[in-house]
Amino acid sequence: MHDHPEALVLAYRGKAPQIHPSAFIAPGAKIIGDVEIGEHASIWYNCVLRGDLGPIRVGARSNVQDGTVIHVEGPRIGAKGEVLPTIIGEDTLIGHMAVLHGCRVDDRAFVGMGAIVMDKAGVLSTGMLSAGALLTPGKTVGAGEIWSGRPAKPMRALTPEEIAGMAEQCDHYLEMADHHRGLANVG
Template structure:
């Protein structure tokens, strides 16, 4: 993976193969135990006239970002889920325990409330998530946290 600029990665988080985290114009903050899966691109936008904060990328704890996602200058609250190949644009917000479906596009400034499922291009609310769906997301996040430990151990052993 390629990581440049002002990037903060929390304890237990994992960035998988062929990801790009580019914080050359603003910051990227990733909370604890989150995972960014293979081939995802994370970026942000700089401050501009009328927008002094720009669009940093803020990712909470226990977030799962699926393979080949494009996540740009947005906020993903703790336990949020971004499906495979989904796109999240500047100043959008994915609420806690919310899921953006695979292939969906959450356009600029859209806000997903906690525990909602959104899908489509552009993304729209499909339904509220039940406990079974939320538990499924948590299992996925725990799986990636454990898998990251195995990969780290294998890489360390190979370097010995």
Template sequence: MDGATLLSFDGKAPLVDPAAFVAPGARLIGDVAVGPGSSIWYNCVLRGDVNRIRIGARSNVQDGSVIHVESPHPGAEAGHATIIGDEVLIGHLAMIHGCRLHDRAFVGLGAIVMNDCEIEGDAMLAAGAMLTSGRRVPSGQLWAGRPAKYVRDLTLADIESMRAGVAHYAELAERHVAALNRRGAPSAD
């Protein structure tokens, strides 16, 4: 985690499992917890300042993604935390905000998931899609577009590819840790 920023906010500090990888340049702020084998890649921002962010085991948040939460307010007294399950794939430059990604959910490159949304396990939000507030992507479905809509059912090959992506990123994170340890991590900005 050398080169990453872990910042306490309102008395809450990020908790990162020792078996997780947080890349240099990543920023974790406030009430954020990252589970074992998960990876937070270069230049991601996870800001749990007004609610909590939870990431399970073997999930990955790819480069440049932003994860945030929503404050409590009338009509949503608890606000919206961001809860990310196990073995979730989040593509580069995704925006994840106050939502739930169940175990084995997939969010494509540059996609947006807004408040009070859910993506079930073995479901996929396509690259560039925007899932508007309160929507739910059921298990086994692909949604795409802005706003996102149902496109088709996922094939077994699609689901196997998502699972292979989880394994790939877990192995790649180990290689990055080894490379950083060999070369010495860059200094923080």
């Protein structure tokens, strides 16, 4: 049994999710297989983190917002091939309904609402992928850059105020997680 009774936390092929006791896992979240969630991270309502073909890592204090889907790329069952884990660093923002697949999002980076990050793509520290953007395979958002569009392309450098704003949003989600921990079902 796990400490998140209203979330679905499942072992897959002998690998059970490892969730730090201080992490917030919202009701309705689904966490399967080789998934590690760091200290004070938050996984919000109706997120799916499916580490069946390879590992998923979510760093300390990062937040994965409502409806996000995170998966990995790996060999088909019984086949050999490259495993592409999905690695999310520390103090990272993953916006509502994002899709991350076999990619990397570094410390203090931001993936906007509805954005897609595909295989071997990445967002470097303090980089931002805007809402609705599509980061195609192998592309990398540079540190302190904002990329936008489908396919995503570099737009400009972020201002120091925008980078500070991302850190403030991370702090906001730490506080929100504490408030949501105590919610009771009134239905």
